[in-house]
Amino acid sequence: MTNLPAHWQYIAASYALTLGCSAFLAISAMLRLRRSKARLAAVEGHSRRRGTAA
Amino acid sequence: MRATPNLLHRYANPGQFLRLSRVLLPWLTAGALLFLGAGVAWGLFFAPADWQQGETVRIMYVHVPMAWLASSCYLGLAVCSVLSLVWRHPLADLAAIEIGPVGACAAALCLVTGSLWGEPMWGTWWVWDARLTSVLVLFFLYLGHIALIRAFDEPARGQKAAAVLALAGAVDLPIIKFSVQWWNTLHQPDSITLTGAPTMSLTMLWPLLLTTLGFTLGVAAVIFTRLSAAIHESRTRQLLARSRLDRTDTHAA
Numbered sequence: 001m002t003n004l005p006a007h008w009q010y011i012a013a014s015y016a017l018t019l020g021c022s023a024f025l026a027i028s029a030m031l032r033l034r035r036s037k038a039r040l041a042a043v044e045g046h047s048r049r050r051g052t053a054a
Numbered sequence: 055m056r057a058t059p060n061l062l063h064r065y066a067n068p069g070q071f072l073r074l075s076r077v078l079l080p081w082l083t084a085g086a087l088l089f090l091g092a093g094v095a096w097g098l099f100f101a102p103a104d105w106q107q108g109e110t111v112r113i114m115y116v117h118v119p120m121a122w123l124a125s126s127c128y129l130g131l132a133v134c135s136v137l138s139l140v141w142r143h144p145l146a147d148l149a150a151i152e153i154g155p156v157g158a159c160a161a162a163l164c165l166v167t168g169s170l171w172g173e174p175m176w177g178t179w180w181v182w183d184a185r186l187t188s189v190l191v192l193f194f195l196y197l198g199h200i201a202l203i204r205a206f207d208e209p210a211r212g213q214k215a216a217a218v219l220a221l222a223g224a225v226d227l228p229i230i231k232f233s234v235q236w237w238n239t240l241h242q243p244d245s246i247t248l249t250g251a252p253t254m255s256l257t258m259l260w261p262l263l264l265t266t267l268g269f270t271l272g273v274a275a276v277i278f279t280r281l282s283a284a285i286h287e288s289r290t291r292q293l294l295a296r297s298r299l300d301r302t303d304t305h306a307a
Binding site for chain 2: 005006007008010011013014015017018019021022025026029030032033035036037039040043044046047050
């Protein structure tokens, strides 16, 4: 504990916030893309089946 | 004059953009992880402490990239607004919607990390200094843009109003850049300029450049991902609307 730099709390908070928010943005964008791709595939498949049936 | 719209219209095609995005995304992500990892490790553990600021100078390695990204994203927003208002570029509105929250996050992080640096160095979390105030105005402009897009029942009207706001707000960018020269501010002047040599040691400049490059590539990857998702969502909405129309026609017949 004695080796910690001065004002380490401020440094840790800055890095945690910046890296945490960046990771959150990246992961949520990735999940959104995956969800939107799956939904589009499902809707396209459904409309294709309807087209074939008609 | 002709070359610009031709180039713009080539990437106005969502399919073309998705193909480009698929090629670029792995490279952007890998570059972001590599440069960020190296920059953060260097900045936290290997870069020297500053003779005046001490260890607190390490906050600069995340604060400066956030300040750069907050301004760059807003410039992107303003460019998208021009493309949308002048050329009615179909992807420009979608891009503006996706850039807004990312830029707002960068501006908020710039303000927060600046406060976390200011408390131990200046003895205060906040001063109404020209640089700090102009970045706060930038954050509010982002919030206004996000709110305005969703404020109208008709999405096209909201997008147009938000584009006008983004263009008008672009006047804040030169104010942010030159505030430290135009006014006597507590915030230090720029250490890196395009014209002069950097006023900081290379042992500090390298980790700063690495984290800036890493965060920039990361934000580009996030915006590409969000825009690709928005294109898929828009296509899904179109298909659903069409199938609803078909069903109505069938019932009517």
